[in-house]
Amino acid sequence: MKILDIRAMRGPNLWSIRRPKLIQMRIDLEEMEEKPTNKIPGFRDRLEKLLPTLYDHRCSEGVAGGFFMRVDEGTWMGHVIEHVALELQTLAGMDTGFGRTRGTGKHGEYFVVFDYMEESVGMQAARSAFQLVQDVIDDKEVDLEPIVQQLREIREETRLGPSTGCIVDEAAKRGIPYIRLNKHSLVQLGHGVKQQRIRATIAGTTSCIGVDIAGDKEDTKNLLEAASIPVPSGRIIRDEEDLKAAIDKIGYPCVLKPISGNHGKGATTNITTWGQALKALEAAQVYGRTIICEKFITGFDFRILVINHKFICAALRTPASVIGDGKNTIQWLLDETNKDPRRGYGHEKVLTQIKVDGFTEKMLEDKGYTLDTIPSDGELVLLKPTANLSTGGTSTDVT
Secondary structure, three states: OEEEEEEEEEOOOOOOOOOOEEEEEEEEOHHHHHOOHHHOOOHHHHHHHHOHHHHHOOHHHOOOOHHHHHHHHOOOHHHHHHHHHHHHHHHOOOOOOOEEEEEOOOOOEEEEEEEOOOHHHHHHHHHHHHHHHHHHHOOOOOOHHHHHHHHHHHHHHHOOOHHHHHHHHHHHHOOOOEEEOOOOOEEEEOOHHHOEEEEOOEEOOOOHHHHHHHOOHHHHHHHHHHOOOOOOOEEEEOOHHHHHHHHHHHOOOEEEEEOOOOOOOOOEEEEOOHHHHHHHHHHHHOOOOOEEEEEOOOOOEEEEEEEOOEEEEEEEEEOOEEEOOOOOOHHHHHHHHHOOOOEEOOOOOOEEOOOOOHHHHHHHHHOOOOOOOOOOOOOEEEOOOOOOHHHOOEEEEOO
16 A cells, blocks of 8 residues: 655645645555455454544444444555544544545545644655554554554644643634634734734734744745735755755755844855755754754845835845955955944944854855955955855945
């Protein structure tokens, strides 16, 4: 058997209008299409020994033990996986009970549909149920407790906290639709002009939620993408294995930066090799464990000020740089640039002095330059990968 696809339903769907939270798994039974449960010696006994609580599943028989009656008569593995997925969630503390298994129209291919309380738990329950049933077929030893414990842990990582959960439950009782906007406590209540957003117990009637979202690159990107605003493709990573998977998916060139960083700290752009990626990961992890890997996109860096939902002004930000004169070295040009009276240490003045660091050396190296190189007249030489004022960048009013 093999899994072809797993999807989560989050609203009225093909299978149910009243049950919006459903997992749909498409599987191919392969050779098991010719082997219903009553043709596999010992299958029922092994399954009942492993999951005796399946006796409570009435199935289409309408009585306790109904599911095992179907197993004795002979039912197909898609149906068994459906019931196991429901029972695994129930054992993990999430009472679920709706399920359907229907053929797709292709030989041996089925839709296995069941409800969930927490989406990520439902997705894992689908995979775990599939593997568990395969192991029972193969008469392999199965340790149930780690499987159930994994679902409990996923539930605790993703479920709404007590305060947010109470608000959402009350909204549901009043017929107010809700949508989780991230994996944490950001929730939208209602639709259209009447919608309100909450984050835990903070309402969208204050600017606090907006400030918090802007400080989280993943949340910001996801909300912009949901509003059909183009954003670079990317994913969250925490280690080298995640980094490898992200680059395999996104490709080069890419960008690595801390998910909640600022001032360009720990950010590396235009990564084109695995060696650069490893160094970038190490640099980003200095400022946080959770890193975002995105596709590198060239263009201009603008900051836009909006007050009371109205555009006020815009600034074009340029990374720290020097312009060649055909006579002097980059180091000399840099020293002259830092003599600008508007530049000072840190944020003591409107501009910041440009310091030579690893990023500067890498950018010069990529161009085949050193600090002793003499750039041609009028040539713009970038010294930093990001346009932050704190690293020596400049800002130009383009309103």
